[in-house]
Amino acid sequence: MDTITLIKSAILIISSVLVLLSAIGIIRYKDDLERVLYARVHILGIADVGCILALLVLGQPLLAATYFILAPFANHAIANAYYYGEETR
Amino acid sequence: MFITRIFYGIAYFIILLFEILKATIDVATRTVTGNVEPVVVEIHTELKRPISQTILANSITLTPGTLSIDLDSEKQIIKVASIIPKEKGDIIPFESYIKGMLE
Numbered sequence: 001m002d003t004i005t006l007i008k009s010a011i012l013i014i015s016s017v018l019v020l021l022s023a024i025g026i027i028r029y030k031d032d033l034e035r036v037l038y039a040r041v042h043i044l045g046i047a048d049v050g051c052i053l054a055l056l057v058l059g060q061p062l063l064a065a066t067y068f069i070l071a072p073f074a075n076h077a078i079a080n081a082y083y084y085g086e087e088t089r
Numbered sequence: 090m091f092i093t094r095i096f097y098g099i100a101y102f103i104i105l106l107f108e109i110l111k112a113t114i115d116v117a118t119r120t121v122t123g124n125v126e127p128v129v130v131e132i133h134t135e136l137k138r139p140i141s142q143t144i145l146a147n148s149i150t151l152t153p154g155t156l157s158i159d160l161d162s163e164k165q166i167i168k169v170a171s172i173i174p175k176e177k178g179d180i181i182p183f184e185s186y187i188k189g190m191l192e
Contacts, residue, residue: 029123033125083168
């Protein structure tokens with residue numbers, strides 16, 4: 001077992017821990033907290049970082065770069081829709 | 090002149106990666122301890138070109154813990170949702186690099 005395999009395994013474990021933490025965070029915060037959707041989107045950002053790390057380690061740098069560029073658009077769309085929907089409610 | 094812009098671009102990318110790692114650790118610990126207080130703040134940016142404002146908004150969203158909601162291109166105002174109340178310099182530490190890169 002060489003050093004590169006060890007480093008790759010360590011990064012994969014770290015990214016899986018990040019995804020697990022974001023899953024815990026999603027079900028942890030209930031609706032009684034004010035503006036809880038923003039907190040959920042922030043916590044899902046951790047899962048994005050974990051997925052980018054995992055894709056880099058697994059030998060898919062183009063997929064990782066696409067994820068890196070395209071991930072903010074979805075978050076931005078969710079937050080924008082919630083912000084203006086909240087105003088008219 | 091062109092070399093300076095490339096240098097600013099590389100520096101911006103390194104700063105962005107460093108900020109993303111730092112914010113990931115911060116938000117992960119906040120997930121465990123439960124110390125969150127989401128707020129929406131408006132920050133005024135110095136950037137004038139729409140492409141640099143878009144890159145700034147994307148960088149804000151890419152950093153966990155901050156999230157850009159809306160961008161007013163003429164008044165140069167970005168609405169940012171942050172996980173805790175933060176200063177402007179902590180939300181956009183890479184603004185001067187984008188300014189050097191594209192303006």
